[in-house]
Amino acid sequence: MPDVAGLQTRIEITTTHETEDWVNQISWAPDGSEVYAACADGAVLAVPAGGVGGIREVHRHEGAATCLSIAPDGAVASGGHDGTVRVDGRTTRLGEGDWIERVTWRPDGGRIAAACGRSVHLLGVDGTLEAESSPLGATVTCLAWHPKGVNVAAGSYGGVKVLRGRDGTLATKLPWKGSVLELTVSPDGRRLAHGNQDSTVHFWDIAKKRELHMWGYETKVRELAWRHDGRFLATGGGSSITIWDFSGKGPEGSRPLELDQHAAPVSWLGFRPANRMLASVAADGMLVLWETRASGPVVSAVAFDEPLSVASWSPDGKRIAVGGTRGTVGICEVLEA
Amino acid sequence: MNSIATPKIPVTVLTGFLGSGKTTLLNRILTEQHGQKIAVIENEFGEVGIDNDLVIDAEEEIFEMNNGCICCTVRGDLIRILGQLMRRKDRFDHILIETTGLADPGPVIQTFFVDEEMQDHLDLDGVVTMVDAGHILLHLDESSEAQEQIAFADVIILNKIDLVDSAQLDGLEKRIRRLNAAARIHRVENASVPVPEVVGVGGFDMTRGLEIDPDLLVPGYPFEWLGVYELEPGRHSLVFDQDPDPSVDVLVLPVDSATDEAVDRRLREATIAFSDRTEPLGADDSIRPDGHLASVELVSGGTSAVLGIEREGAYAVFTEHGAGELGLQLLSADGQLVRPAVDRQIAPDHEHDDTVSSVGIEADGELDPERLNEWLGTLLREKGQDIFRSKGVLAIAGMDERYVFQGVHMLMDGQSDRPWGSDERTNRLIFIGRNLDRDELEGSFNSCLT
Numbered sequence: 001m002p003d004v005a006g007l008q009t010r011i012e013i014t015t016t017h018e019t020e021d022w023v024n025q026i027s028w029a030p031d032g033s034e035v036y037a038a039c040a041d042g043a044v045l046a047v048p049a050g051g052v053g054g055i056r057e058v059h060r061h062e063g064a065a066t067c068l069s070i071a072p073d074g075a076v077a078s079g080g081h082d083g084t085v086r087v088d089g090r091t092t093r094l095g096e097g098d099w100i101e102r103v104t105w106r107p108d109g110g111r112i113a114a115a116c117g118r119s120v121h122l123l124g125v126d127g128t129l130e131a132e133s134s135p136l137g138a139t140v141t142c143l144a145w146h147p148k149g150v151n152v153a154a155g156s157y158g159g160v161k162v163l164r165g166r167d168g169t170l171a172t173k174l175p176w177k178g179s180v181l182e183l184t185v186s187p188d189g190r191r192l193a194h195g196n197q198d199s200t201v202h203f204w205d206i207a208k209k210r211e212l213h214m215w216g217y218e219t220k221v222r223e224l225a226w227r228h229d230g231r232f233l234a235t236g237g238g239s240s241i242t243i244w245d246f247s248g249k250g251p252e253g254s255r256p257l258e259l260d261q262h263a264a265p266v267s268w269l270g271f272r273p274a275n276r277m278l279a280s281v282a283a284d285g286m287l288v289l290w291e292t293r294a295s296g297p298v299v300s301a302v303a304f305d306e307p308l309s310v311a312s313w314s315p316d317g318k319r320i321a322v323g324g325t326r327g328t329v330g331i332c333e334v335l336e337a
Numbered sequence: 338m339n340s341i342a343t344p345k346i347p348v349t350v351l352t353g354f355l356g357s358g359k360t361t362l363l364n365r366i367l368t369e370q371h372g373q374k375i376a377v378i379e380n381e382f383g384e385v386g387i388d389n390d391l392v393i394d395a396e397e398e399i400f401e402m403n404n405g406c407i408c409c410t411v412r413g414d415l416i417r418i419l420g421q422l423m424r425r426k427d428r429f430d431h432i433l434i435e436t437t438g439l440a441d442p443g444p445v446i447q448t449f450f451v452d453e454e455m456q457d458h459l460d461l462d463g464v465v466t467m468v469d470a471g472h473i474l475l476h477l478d479e480s481s482e483a484q485e486q487i488a489f490a491d492v493i494i495l496n497k498i499d500l501v502d503s504a505q506l507d508g509l510e511k512r513i514r515r516l517n518a519a520a521r522i523h524r525v526e527n528a529s530v531p532v533p534e535v536v537g538v539g540g541f542d543m544t545r546g547l548e549i550d551p552d553l554l555v556p557g558y559p560f561e562w563l564g565v566y567e568l569e570p571g572r573h574s575l576v577f578d579q580d581p582d583p584s585v586d587v588l589v590l591p592v593d594s595a596t597d598e599a600v601d602r603r604l605r606e607a608t609i610a611f612s613d614r615t616e617p618l619g620a621d622d623s624i625r626p627d628g629h630l631a632s633v634e635l636v637s638g639g640t641s642a643v644l645g646i647e648r649e650g651a652y653a654v655f656t657e658h659g660a661g662e663l664g665l666q667l668l669s670a671d672g673q674l675v676r677p678a679v680d681r682q683i684a685p686d687h688e689h690d691d692t693v694s695s696v697g698i699e700a701d702g703e704l705d706p707e708r709l710n711e712w713l714g715t716l717l718r719e720k721g722q723d724i725f726r727s728k729g730v731l732a733i734a735g736m737d738e739r740y741v742f743q744g745v746h747m748l749m750d751g752q753s754d755r756p757w758g759s760d761e762r763t764n765r766l767i768f769i770g771r772n773l774d775r776d777e778l779e780g781s782f783n784s785c786l787t
Contacts, residue, residue, distance in 0.1 A: 022424035040424040064421055081421070097394045099421070117396075138398050139417060157400050157413050179400050179413055197416065197452070198402045198409075219453045265453075325424070 008337040009277070010300035011289050011320070016330045017047050017055055023323025026310045027070045035312065035321040036076055037329050038065035044078040044086070047329045049319065059086040067102050071109035075125065079103040085114050087127035094121050094129065101141055106149040106165060113152045113165070115140035120154045122168050133168035136161055142182045147189045155180035155194050162192075162206065174204050176211075182222040187230040191246065195221030201235050203244075203251070212252055214244070219265055225278070227271040232292060234278055236266035241280055243292055261288050261298050268310050272334075273317040281308035281322050287332060304330060345460040346423060348432045349536055350445050352486045353467030354476055355438035358496040362467060362528040362535065363435060369532050376422055378415070379435040391429070393418055397437060399444055402451065408721060408746035411448040416455065419448075423458040431536055432459070439482050442466075442489040443725065443746065449541075450748045463540030466490035466520075467528070470509060471500035477512070484693040487513055488725045488769045490520045491540025499526045518695035519728060519767045541743065558604070559611035559776055560588070560655040564667075564677030565595045568652050571670030572623065573644040575654070578664025580635035586615055586657040587633055589626040589644060595651040595678035607655050612780035618642060626652050639664075651678070693725075696775045697767045698782050703734040704764060708785040713742075713749070716781070721747030723773070729766030732757065734787050 021041035028035050034046045036058060044059035059065065061080025068078040077087045079100025085092045094100065098117035105112055111130075112123040118135035120143065138157035145152050146162075151171050153162045159176035160183060163169065179197035185206075186192070192204045199217040201224070204210070218238025225234045233244045233251075241259040244251040264283035271278050271292075277299060278290040285307055289299040306324040313320055322330045353359045367375060376391040400413035415434065422432060436445055442464055449461040466486045476483035487493060493513060498506055510522060521538075523530045575587065588610050592599040606628065615632035618624065623643035624631045633642045644667070646652065656663060659682055667675045709731070717724065727744040742751030768778060 024424065040421075064425060066421065101417075138400075138413060139396075141417065157398060178402060179416075197400070197413075 008299060009289070010335050010337075011287060011302050011332050012335060013302050013304075014319075014331050014333045015049075016304075016328055019043065019045055019047075019055065019327040019329055021064075021327050022325045023309055023327065023329060024064065024066055025068050026312045026321050026323040026329065027068055028312055028314045028321060029070065030072055030074050030315055032314045032316060032319070035329065035331070036068055036070060036078075037323055038068040038078055038080075039327065040064040042080060042082075044068055044076065045329075046076075047321075047331075049314070049321070049331050059089070061086070063099075066100060069103045069105045069112070071105045071125075072107075073109055075105075075109065077103045077105060077112050077114075077123075077127075079114055079116075083116065085112065085121075085123060085127060087112065087123070087125070090127045092123060092127040092129060101139070102143045104143050104145060104152075106145050106152075107147060108149055110149070111165060113143050113145065113154075115143050115154065118156070120152065120163055120168055122152075122165065131166070131168040133161075133163050134170070138179075141180060142194075144183050144185045144192075146185055147187055153183055153185060153192060155183040160192065160194060160204070172206065174206070174209070174211075176202055181220060182224055184224045184226060184233075186226050186233075186246075187228060191230070193224055193226075193233055193235075195224050195235065195237060199237060201237070203233075212250070214242075214251075217242070223266050223269050223280075225270045227276065227278075227292070228274050232271070234269050234271065234280075234292075236269055236280070239263060239265055239282065239284075241266055241269060241278070241290070243278075257292065259290055259292075261290075261301070262286060264307065267308060270311065270313050273313055273315065275317055279311060279313065279320050281311045283307040283325075285324075287311065287320065287322055287330075289334065302332060304328060345458060346429055346432055347460045347462040347537065348419070348434060348449070349462045349538070350434045350436065350442060350464045351467065351535075352436045352440065352442050352445075352464060352489070353438065353494075354469065354472070354483060354486075356472070357438075357467040357469040358494075358528040359435055359467050362494070362496075362530065363433065365528060366433070366532050366535060373430045375431045375433055375536075376429045377433045377435065378418055378422075380437045380440070393422075397440070408443075408447055408748050409451060410444045411451055412444050415445065415448045416452050419455055419459060423455075431462075433536075439480070441482060441485055443485070446489065446745050447748065450745060450750075461541045462536070463491035463538035464489050465492045465494065465535050465538065467494050467496055468513070470495050470498050470506060470524075474509065474512075477516075481692075484516060485725065487516045487520075488693045488695075490517055492534060492538050493517065493520045493522045494528070494530050494535075495522055495524045496528050497526065498524045514695075516693050516695065517769050518697050519726075519769065558608055558683050560586075560607065560657055561662075561683055562659045562665075563600060563607075563653055563655045563679070563681050563683065564660060565592060565600050565651055565653045565679035566667055566675050566677050567595050567650075568644075568646045568675070569649050569669065570646050573646060573670055573675070574668040575624065575633070575642045575644050576664075576666045576668055577633065577635055577640045577642075578666070579662060580637050580640065581658055581662050582635065584617070584632045584634045585663060586611065587624060587631050587642070588628070588655040589624055589631075590628060590653050590655070591626050591648075592651045592653045597679055597681075599651065600653045600679055600681075603653060607653070608779070609783060611655070611657075612776055612783065635663075653679075692771050693769070694773055694775075695767055695769045696773045696778050697765070698779055699763065699765050700783065700786060701761065701763045702786045703732050703762060704785045705787045706733050706735070709733065712781055712785050716778075717744060717747045717749055720770070720773075724768055724770035726769045727767065729764070730754070731764045731766065732762035 063081025083095035160174040162172040183194040221237030223236025262282035269280040398413040402409040623645035738753040
């Protein structure tokens with residue numbers, strides 16, 4: 001059992017639902033009434049968060065549903081192996097043979113960026129294709145909007161390209177010799193971090209083009225999360241969680257905080273909205289809630305019967321939805337001390 | 338913590354030049370494997386279409402990791418696609434990856450070694466190379482890719498054998514064997530190889546043992562000629578009329594009788610002796626039948642070296658070059674010409690100069706773990722670029738179990754296997770690669786024996 005630091009905040013599993021296959025991505029409806037799950041059998045499902053009612057199919061892709069994104073008004077966008085993006089039931093085909101690796105709503109919900117093959121496609125709120133970037137050097141593996149929504153960053157083998165959200169033209173190149181798997185832009189939009197196939201993490205100060213490289217991860221790194229104030233970046237890449245501190249002079253030469261509790265590689269991590277707690281899930285089936293102080297104690301943890309693949313905080317930060325590799329969707333509640 | 342184990346999905350890599358029959362084979366597998374769900378990842382468009390719902394077209398994306406080191410060159414598209422396919426675990430019993438005709442199979446295989454997620458969920462079953470019997474010789478002469486595709490293979494399917502006669506086929510198989518002495522070879526027409534020979538070959542299963550063509554375990558002898566003589570005691574002479582090199586290495590060993598069988602029993606000893614360091618023979622020294630390799634300095638106009646024999650019997654003389662090339666004769670102590678009872682030219686095969694070859698080593702005895710570690714480590718670090726594949730079953734001093742290992746370029750994986758029990762402890766290993774020096778490999782390996 002994990003060390004529980006005294007009588008305080010804890011997590012409890014409130015409900016679980018079974019879906020057919022590996023949950024690739026999970027996200028909350030803005031009002032917290034349900035969560036949406038993109039599954040490897042092609043289904044995009046709405047799962048009730050309150051334990052009332054049944055699972056509802058929102059979209060069905062041929063092949064896997066790889067990704068989804070929820071707009072502030074609740075519109076569901078999803079992408080899959082069939083090369084289509086579905087937006088609230090409408091279908092837009094972007095690729096013949098190419099998969100949709102990512103879809104992501106602009107923060108204001110006014111536009112969708114989708115990664116398909118080597119290009120980034122920009123879609124309107126009804127799913128209409130409005131612009132397409134020039135092909136990047138390799139398949140686009142990850143996307144992240146600038147918080148203000150002006151630009152969208154796209155990662156691939158060979159680095160990151162920051163594209164204009166208006167028309168997909170190139171704004172800034174952040175070349176890096178290696179395969180980028182995931183990226184994230186800091187809440188103030190100044191910094192960008194990407195996790196890589198070669199078990200490293202790379203940081204950029206976008207405007208100054210200053211970069212910093214972090215070695216020593218156990219596995220490839222696809223788990224990255226900024227705290228709401230942009231001071232900390234939590235990174236996975238193995239069963240340990242490494243937290244870099246960007247206050248003051250930044251992480252260069254500093255010792256990161258390491259959180260060790262998981263017995264298998266971490267598959268997702270995320271800071272609690274407007275809070276300093278961090279949640280993580282891993283292939284050991286554990287959901288762990290952490291306090292990100294120097295001692296890094298485990299606040300609370302719950303176990304599921306299958307490896308967990310994804311998770312998501314509810315917008316109000318009171319619940320966490322988790323998804324597993326055998327199709328379980330769990331809703332957990334954070335009970336304050 | 339919960340138990341997490343999920344069965345791994347086996348993956349077969351199918352290589353071969355365009356037109357070798359890969360697609361025909363794929364279609365055969367897909368139609369014959371009733372009840373098995375097989376996903377196919379293909380890179381090559383055209384030829385015949387593949388009749389399967391689960392075909393994924395992948396655009397080859399070669400990723401260099403870590404400064405472009407060859408063993409860190411992987412197929413990025415496969416990491417991405419397989420990373421998704423393995424999530425749909427209920428749907429596939431097997432995954433087949435078809436590579437483009439001109440592809441180097443290295444990056445495909447290395448992809449399975451460098452990505453921990455793929456190691457956890459997938460099992461690389463084997464590399465199957467299709468060869469068009471009618472065209473492969475041309476390809477072998479013209480492209481290093483064809484040589485590499487054969488070198489990496491666990492199974493080689495010699496297809497379209499109806500297009501060549503059996504003598505050509507034997508020659509072709511012999512040449513393939515020299516490139517890769519460990520692969521299984523099937524001769525077929527119209528890609529009609531039994532499916533279990535392609536799917537489920539266990540090529541990367543270290544516990545499956547090691548099949549090496551026995552002819553290739555001691556093939557390239559370090560000497561080009563041997564002769565067996567009946568000799569009386571006395572100071573005989575080895576006379577060299579020619580001087581093709583400044584010196585020639587000579588070894589003399591006693592044999593039980595002046596027969597082929599008797600000398601065959603000393604071949605291994607002679608091979609090992611030839612890997613020893615030689616001392617130049619001094620003017621007053623004589624060659625002795627003591628297993629020590631002698632180096633005879635050759636001078637123009639003819640050279641004579643004394644062969645000192647103490648007991649009557651049969652003796653085998655091994656020379657670095659052919660007897661004809663050296664103008665070699667043996668004169669008895671009283672100056673009479675002695676003819677060999679066995680006269681065997683072991684001409685090295687200079688017919689084809691493939692830079693790719695196999696070096697198989699078989700040696701009884703036990704290995705010193707520290708010396709072995711240092712030898713293998715240094716070898717793979719320094720020669721890893723040129724070593725495509727390596728496999729071995731080793732007897733290590735102090736270990737009751739067999740130690741099995743295999744590698745791709747510099748990446749190596751080893752583990753202990755079942756106990757030796759009453760079996761004789763012996764070592765078998767093979768290296769398949771480019772510009773391999775058999776003598777050096779064998780000599781350095783032998784130095785690890787206790």
